[in-house]
Amino acid sequence: MRFSVKDQLNHEILLPGLPRRIVSLVPSQTELLFDLGLGSSIVGITNYCIYPTDKVKGLTKVGGTKNFNIEVIKKLSPDLIIGNKEENEREGIEALKKYFPVWMSNIICLDDALDMITGIGTLTGKTPEAENIVSSIQRSFSLLQYSNTFSKSVAYLIWRKPYMVAASHTFIDDMLQRAGFTNAFASLLRYPYITAVQLQEAQPAYIFLSSEPYPFKEKHLAEFQALCPTSTVLVVDGELFSWYGSRLEHSAAYFSKLVLLG
Incomplete structure (x- = not known):
């Protein structure tokens, strides 16, 4: 079933259904996808996506975060690409948007990060898992603020x-x-x-x-x-x-x- 979501740049992303072939262009978000239980859906990552160490070795590398190879990504036929405003070049992202749904994060503070985790959980059908991670982070930082x-x-x-x-x-x-x-x-x-x-x-x-x-x-x-x-x-x-x-x-x-x- 088709559905639409907005990314952190307030762009509407139309998805044909829950993504089954994901390319991640950001190392920290790649790790998040695995922790959400989406390892079997990840088909492409960058050269700098190093975690989880034992699970990223066999995945197709699409280049760097700034200079990813669009032709390699095309061959992977992703139904979702996840990027970030700061870490990825706008020109390359705009080129990818001509072919695939691209969800972009934009993170300046902790609240943005928590919103990103929740958002990715929503668009991948992993809302409970995302909520658990967000709650864990919030608890740890609440203790830190008092100390x-x-x-x-x-x-x-x-x-x-x-x-x-x-x-x-x-x-x-x-x-x-x-x-x-x-x-x-x-x-x-x-x-x-x-x-x-x-x-x-x-x-x-x-x-x-x-x-x-x-x-x-x-x-x-x-x-x-x-x-x-x-x-x-x-x-x-x-x-x-x-x-x-x-x-x-x-x-x-x-x-x-x-x-x-x-």
């Missing part, structure tokens, strides 16, 4: 050479606030490049070096400690700050541990 009230400043680095930070109007910024931190670069938008001097002038209490997209390691700690001797410099799990699917079930507990480290 973290110190609000120390943090510079969250996502790239090196040149330095790039997660600033305001990003999902990472919302996660930092919910974890009890203030963003040292809240006056800037999105993902700006910054200089070493700007980092020093910000005088953050913490410098978080994200494990993705740039693979910061322990070997990079000294570089930033030299720039900001009074800051606490940590390598942090970028997936738990930036993945907005079911991995959020583990984020709040991780944030609590970061607070204790400080």
Whole structure:
């Protein structure tokens, strides 16, 4: 039975029925699909869709999140493609829409992420499973909000050479606030490049070096400690700050541990 749903860009998506052949263009949403019990319906994923590790290996890879191969996707004949406004290029998404239903997420904060999980549950016939995941995430974050009230400043680095930070109007910024931190670069938008001097002038209490997209390691700690001797410099799990699917079930507990480290 045909039905229509709206995605997070308020676009109406017409589906011929519950999807049976899904292509996911976003790693965190791929993991969510598996956790919703849709593994047998996933026919294509990106090169960066790495979870669940034991279940993604045999699936067809359609390229990157920005440069997916439309011809490969066509051969998979999906009845649903799931993407994201920030992670996927608009030109490629518009090209796919000529052939297939494409449901797009648009996520800036936790509430958007929960709405996305609910929405994907609805359009795939997995509403109870989605509600369980949403409830689990809400419970964990409600406990976190009561425990973290110190609000120390943090510079969250996502790239090196040149330095790039997660600033305001990003999902990472919302996660930092919910974890009890203030963003040292809240006056800037999105993902700006910054200089070493700007980092020093910000005088953050913490410098978080994200494990993705740039693979910061322990070997990079000294570089930033030299720039900001009074800051606490940590390598942090970028997936738990930036993945907005079911991995959020583990984020709040991780944030609590970061607070204790400080």
